[in-house]
Amino acid sequence: MSNFLPSKLITALKKDFQIDEEEFRRIHRQQEQITSIRLNPTKWTKAFENKDHIPWCPTGYYLNERPIFTLDPLFHAGTYYVQEASSMFIDHIIRSLNIDKKASLALDLCAAPGGKSTLLNSVLHPDSLLVSNEIIKTRVNVLADNLTKWGNFNVVVTNNDPQSFNRLPGFFDLMLVDAPCSGSGMFRKDEQTISEWSEETVNLCSQRQQRILSDSLSTLKEDGILIYSTCSYSIEENEEIADWLVANHDMQSIPIPHDLAWQIEETRSPKFQCHGYRFYPHKVRGEGFYVACFRKKKNQPTFNTKKIKIEKTQLDKAYLKNWIKTETEFTGLLFKDDILIIPTQHELNVKALQHVLYLKKAGTNVGRLTKKELLPHHELALSTAISNQIPRIELSLETALQYLRKADIQLTTEVKGWVLACYDGHPLGWMKILPNRVNNYYPKEWRIINL
Numbered sequence: 001m002s003n004f005l006p007s008k009l010i011t012a013l014k015k016d017f018q019i020d021e022e023e024f025r026r027i028h029r030q031q032e033q034i035t036s037i038r039l040n041p042t043k044w045t046k047a048f049e050n051k052d053h054i055p056w057c058p059t060g061y062y063l064n065e066r067p068i069f070t071l072d073p074l075f076h077a078g079t080y081y082v083q084e085a086s087s088m089f090i091d092h093i094i095r096s097l098n099i100d101k102k103a104s105l106a107l108d109l110c111a112a113p114g115g116k117s118t119l120l121n122s123v124l125h126p127d128s129l130l131v132s133n134e135i136i137k138t139r140v141n142v143l144a145d146n147l148t149k150w151g152n153f154n155v156v157v158t159n160n161d162p163q164s165f166n167r168l169p170g171f172f173d174l175m176l177v178d179a180p181c182s183g184s185g186m187f188r189k190d191e192q193t194i195s196e197w198s199e200e201t202v203n204l205c206s207q208r209q210q211r212i213l214s215d216s217l218s219t220l221k222e223d224g225i226l227i228y229s230t231c232s233y234s235i236e237e238n239e240e241i242a243d244w245l246v247a248n249h250d251m252q253s254i255p256i257p258h259d260l261a262w263q264i265e266e267t268r269s270p271k272f273q274c275h276g277y278r279f280y281p282h283k284v285r286g287e288g289f290y291v292a293c294f295r296k297k298k299n300q301p302t303f304n305t306k307k308i309k310i311e312k313t314q315l316d317k318a319y320l321k322n323w324i325k326t327e328t329e330f331t332g333l334l335f336k337d338d339i340l341i342i343p344t345q346h347e348l349n350v351k352a353l354q355h356v357l358y359l360k361k362a363g364t365n366v367g368r369l370t371k372k373e374l375l376p377h378h379e380l381a382l383s384t385a386i387s388n389q390i391p392r393i394e395l396s397l398e399t400a401l402q403y404l405r406k407a408d409i410q411l412t413t414e415v416k417g418w419v420l421a422c423y424d425g426h427p428l429g430w431m432k433i434l435p436n437r438v439n440n441y442y443p444k445e446w447r448i449i450n451l
């Protein structure tokens with residue numbers, strides 16, 4: 001593969017960053033596949049104990065081989081996310097800037113499929129609200145599904161153009177822009193990115209990155225933090241964007257303290273000496289990645305939430321008490337016939353978002369009220385807010401896979417009615433146990449096929 005690495009990129013990397021060409025080519029020749037996962041702290045599993053830790057992320061682990069994740073029920077239960085190791089450095093950034101110490105309103109602007117959103121959702125303070133946005137309609141479903149599996153209800157998924165966030169000036173404390181890029185950092189994982197790489201693509205990506213940022217930066221509060229990242233090696237998409245942010249948007253670069261033994265390269269941008277962090281696969285156990293942090297110094301008028309009307313919800317909370325953990329502070333909203341729960345302290349924020357954006361998902365969908373009963377939603381089964389009083393049935397690996405294929409299940413049990421199908425203690429979804437059969441309520445569109 002290394003012979004095909006674009007020579008123009010290598011020449012630029014040698015000139016601008018003095019990379020070791022031999023080592024860079026050698027690592028691309030090796031075709032080593034690094035597999036890494038990040039555990040969900042609210043759905044802890046011991047299945048990966050004794051694996052190597054990713055040094056910059058306490059919940060990140062390297063696996064020795066790549067299992068078929070689709071055949072692992074714990075994957076479907078949301079106990080971990082398969083994520084490239086370098087990008088887990090965002091966990092370290094949040095902790096070293098103490099962003100996790102207090103509740104924040106956070107926006108992940110380019111969020112699908114949800115790797116960094118699930119990370120933010122875990123590392124931010126639990127009283128935070130995360131808004132995960134994806135512009136491309138066909139990619140929003142996978143983002144919403146991954147956040148549903150992750151299980152927290154302090155999340156909203158939106159499907160909007162970055163420009164739409166101008167309608168919420170000065171709203172967010174934290175904004176992550178993991179921008180679409182030329183993808184050279186993924187050369188080892190995806191050979192197609194090599195043939196698609198050109199200087200022209202790099203320049204187009206750089207223009208698009210500027211457009212995305214200038215279209216949306218007004219939504220960040222004064223003194224709010226911007227984390228900007230790409231999986232590109234090109235200076236035009238990284239350090240030059242950092243300079244452009246300082247020159248045009250009053251952003252101030254923030255250094256990130258880190259352990260030198262991690263072999264992450266700290267760079268300085270050509271004009272304003274902005275701090276940036278580069279991950280090279282011949283130096284770290286991970287793929288190519290760039291990240292930089294900024295504080296917004298510009299005076300920024302803020303969105304007036306007083307404009308938002310809160311209508312009294314008609315929901316009788318007592319009706320939900322058997323389904324939701326007693327300690328959960330939630331507000332129930334009626335959306336069409338479904339009941340959604342969101343954290344009480346974010347009711348106004350969710351209403352503000354609903355006012356100006358297209359919401360694909362808000363909080364946890366608990367289910368639908370029929371005349372006779374609550375028909376529980378799949379989101380509730382995977383939610384960390386679900387009551388511990390709901391009956392659970394532990395399935396063997398074989399039966400769990402049958403369940404996930406939405407096949408018929410045979411069970412011998414005294415329990416009747418709505419039951420959580422569990423694997424290794426973690427809910428996978430609903431079953432309804434009737435006198436003569438078990439109804440499998442795993443969503444059709446989620447079922448495992450062809451395996």
Ligand SMILES: C[S@@+](CC[C@H](N)C(=O)[O-])C[C@H]1O[C@@H](n2cnc3c(N)ncnc32)[C@H](O)[C@@H]1O
Pocket residue numbers: 109110111112113114115116117134135136139162178179180181208212
């Ligand atoms: C690098 S990927 C994001 C990966 C994601 N943050 C994660 O960790 O799983 C970039 C995302 O930006 C989206 N995107 C593409 N063009 C965009 C645009 N013009 N404005 C905003 N987002 C865009 C892509 O659809 C893609 O989902």
